[in-house]
Amino acid sequence: MTRTPETPLPSPKECRRLREAQSLSQADVAAVLGVTRATVRSWxxxxxxxxxxxRDAYVRLLTGAQKVTPHQEHPAPALVGAATGPVQASPDRAEPAPEPPSETPPASELAPEPDPELGPDPAPGPEPELGSELSPEAEPEPLSPSLTPDQAFDALYAFCAPALVRQxxxxxxxxxxxxxxxxxxxxLAWYRWPEVAMDRDPAGWVRATxxxxxxxxxxxxxxxxxxPEPPPAAPADRALLDVLLxxxxxxxxxxLLYDGVGLDLPETAAETxxxxxxxxxxxxxxxxxxxxxxxExxxxxxxxxxxxxxxxxxxLHAAKPTTVRWGGEQRARHWTRAAIAFTVVLIGATTLTLRTAPDHYEPPLAPGATVHGVPPRVAxxxxxxxxxxxxxxLKGETVSGPERLVPEAG
Known part of the structure; x- marks a missing residue:
C-alpha cells in the first residue's frame, strides 16, 4: 500500500516568520488548530x-489559505518579560490539554517519570503570584520600529529588572x-545591544547572563x-531560603526556573x-x-x-535604566582606555627593544683550552x-759590580 506523502512544511524559522507576517500570535494559531500554545512553540x-x-491545517494557516482574525488575549508591555521564553513564546502552563497523538513526542517525555504536577498554575487567591513578582506571564507584543535604542533598552529594563532582582x-x-x-x-546587554535587540528572546538573554x-x-x-548577609525576618522565609542555598x-x-519563573522543561534544560x-x-x-x-x-x-x-x-529595588546605561558606557570607556594604554606600552617596549638591540652579529669568544706538558712552578x-x-x-762589592765587569778607560 502506497503511503500518502506529507504536506511540505517550511523550516521552523520560516514558520515563525510567516506567522508574524500575518500578525498572529502563538495563542491564535493554537486556538485555530486546537492544540496548546506550548505545542506551537515546539513547532x-x-x-x-x-x-x-x-500538519495540513498548520500549512494552510501559514500560507494564508485559511484566514484568522488576530486578537490580543492579555495586554502586555512592548518587550518580553523577565520570565517568558522566546519572544512571543511565553510558556502556557495553564492549558492541560495533551499533545495530539499524531505528533512527535516532545523532548520532555524522554525524562524519567516526573511528578504529575510538574507544571501547576499558581493557586488563585490573594497570595502574591509569580506572574507579578518573579515572572510576568503576559505575552509581549513585537517591538515598535519607531523606538530608539535608548527607549527600547529602558523598556526592557523596566519590564525585566524588578523580577530579575528577586530571582x-x-x-x-x-x-x-x-x-x-x-x-x-x-x-553587557547595552554594550551588545545590536545583538540583544535582534535576539528572539532578549529577556531570556539578560536573565541567563x-x-x-x-x-x-x-x-x-x-x-x-x-x-553572609542578614537572613529574612520571617522564620518560614528564612527556612526556605536556607534550604534553597x-x-x-x-x-x-x-x-527556580521551572517552579518559580514558570519555564517549561525543555526551555529550562536549554537555559541551564x-x-x-x-x-x-x-x-x-x-x-x-x-x-x-x-x-509542607x-x-x-x-x-x-x-x-x-x-x-x-x-x-529589592533596581537602579534606574539611565544609571545602568551610563555605568555600562563608563565601563566600556574604561576598558577602551585600558586597551589603548596597553597597546601604547607594548608599542613603546617594542620600539625600545629595536633601538637597543645589536645590528650585527658578534661571534662569541671560544672557551679556553687546557695546556698539557708544562711543569708546575716550584716555590x-x-x-x-x-x-x-x-x-x-755580592752585597759587599761596589755598586758598579765586580772589578772584572767594570770597564776601564783606555
Missing part, C-alpha cells in the same frame, strides 16, 4: 513537527549581589562576600545547558530535598506560592750555606 523551535491533519536574590541569598548581577547583565554572574564561584574570593547551584537554578532528562532529574531531586526539610512544600503549587512570597518579602726553598755566602759577597 517553531524545531523540537517537534506537526503530522496528519494538524537572583533567591539564587544567592544576597541583596547587593542580586542588584549587582542584574546591573552587570543589563550593562544575570543568573550566571550571580552564581559565579569567583564571588567567594571577594572580601565583602565572605560573610544548601542545594547545588545548578539544582537551585533549575528549581543540560539535556531534558538531566533537567528533569535535577528538578525532581531539588523538589525532594525541599520536601524533606519542609514537608511537597506540593508544587505550595512551593510556587512560597517562592513568590519569599521573593516579594524583600524590598723556592731555604738558601744553602754556599748560596748565603755568595749573596753576602
Amino acid at each position: 517553531e523551535n524545531g523540537r517537534t513537527t506537526p503530522r496528519g491533519t494538524n 537572583t536574590y533567591l539564587l544567592t541569598g544576597r541583596r547587593e549581589l542580586a542588584r549587582e548581577s542584574v546591573e552587570c547583565a543589563f550593562q 544575570a543568573h550566571e554572574f550571580a552564581l559565579s564561584p569567583w564571588h567567594r574570593l571577594r572580601p565583602r562576600h565572605r560573610n 544548601q542545594l547545588p547551584p545548578v539544582y537551585r537554578r533549575t528549581l 545547558e543540560a539535556s531534558t532528562p538531566a533537567a528533569a532529574n535535577r528538578l525532581l531531586h531539588a523538589r525532594e530535598a525541599v520536601a524533606t526539610r519542609l514537608p 512544600l511537597a506540593e508544587p503549587k505550595e512551593l510556587h506560592r512560597r517562592l513568590a512570597e519569599v521573593a516579594s518579602a524583600e524590598r 723556592p726553598g731555604p738558601l744553602s750555606a754556599e748560596q748565603l755566602a755568595l749573596r753576602a759577597k
Whole structure:
C-alpha cells in the first residue's frame, strides 16, 4: 500500500516568520488548530513537527489559505518579560490539554517519570503570584520600529529588572549581589545591544547572563562576600531560603526556573545547558530535598506560592535604566582606555627593544683550552750555606759590580 506523502512544511524559522507576517500570535494559531500554545512553540523551535491533519491545517494557516482574525488575549508591555521564553513564546502552563497523538513526542517525555504536577498554575487567591513578582506571564507584543535604542533598552529594563532582582536574590541569598548581577547583565546587554535587540528572546538573554554572574564561584574570593548577609525576618522565609542555598547551584537554578519563573522543561534544560532528562532529574531531586526539610512544600503549587512570597518579602529595588546605561558606557570607556594604554606600552617596549638591540652579529669568544706538558712552578726553598755566602759577597762589592765587569778607560 502506497503511503500518502506529507504536506511540505517550511523550516521552523520560516514558520515563525510567516506567522508574524500575518500578525498572529502563538495563542491564535493554537486556538485555530486546537492544540496548546506550548505545542506551537515546539513547532517553531524545531523540537517537534506537526503530522496528519494538524500538519495540513498548520500549512494552510501559514500560507494564508485559511484566514484568522488576530486578537490580543492579555495586554502586555512592548518587550518580553523577565520570565517568558522566546519572544512571543511565553510558556502556557495553564492549558492541560495533551499533545495530539499524531505528533512527535516532545523532548520532555524522554525524562524519567516526573511528578504529575510538574507544571501547576499558581493557586488563585490573594497570595502574591509569580506572574507579578518573579515572572510576568503576559505575552509581549513585537517591538515598535519607531523606538530608539535608548527607549527600547529602558523598556526592557523596566519590564525585566524588578523580577530579575528577586530571582537572583533567591539564587544567592544576597541583596547587593542580586542588584549587582542584574546591573552587570543589563550593562553587557547595552554594550551588545545590536545583538540583544535582534535576539528572539532578549529577556531570556539578560536573565541567563544575570543568573550566571550571580552564581559565579569567583564571588567567594571577594572580601565583602565572605560573610553572609542578614537572613529574612520571617522564620518560614528564612527556612526556605536556607534550604534553597544548601542545594547545588545548578539544582537551585533549575528549581527556580521551572517552579518559580514558570519555564517549561525543555526551555529550562536549554537555559541551564543540560539535556531534558538531566533537567528533569535535577528538578525532581531539588523538589525532594525541599520536601524533606519542609514537608509542607511537597506540593508544587505550595512551593510556587512560597517562592513568590519569599521573593516579594524583600524590598529589592533596581537602579534606574539611565544609571545602568551610563555605568555600562563608563565601563566600556574604561576598558577602551585600558586597551589603548596597553597597546601604547607594548608599542613603546617594542620600539625600545629595536633601538637597543645589536645590528650585527658578534661571534662569541671560544672557551679556553687546557695546556698539557708544562711543569708546575716550584716555590723556592731555604738558601744553602754556599748560596748565603755568595749573596753576602755580592752585597759587599761596589755598586758598579765586580772589578772584572767594570770597564776601564783606555
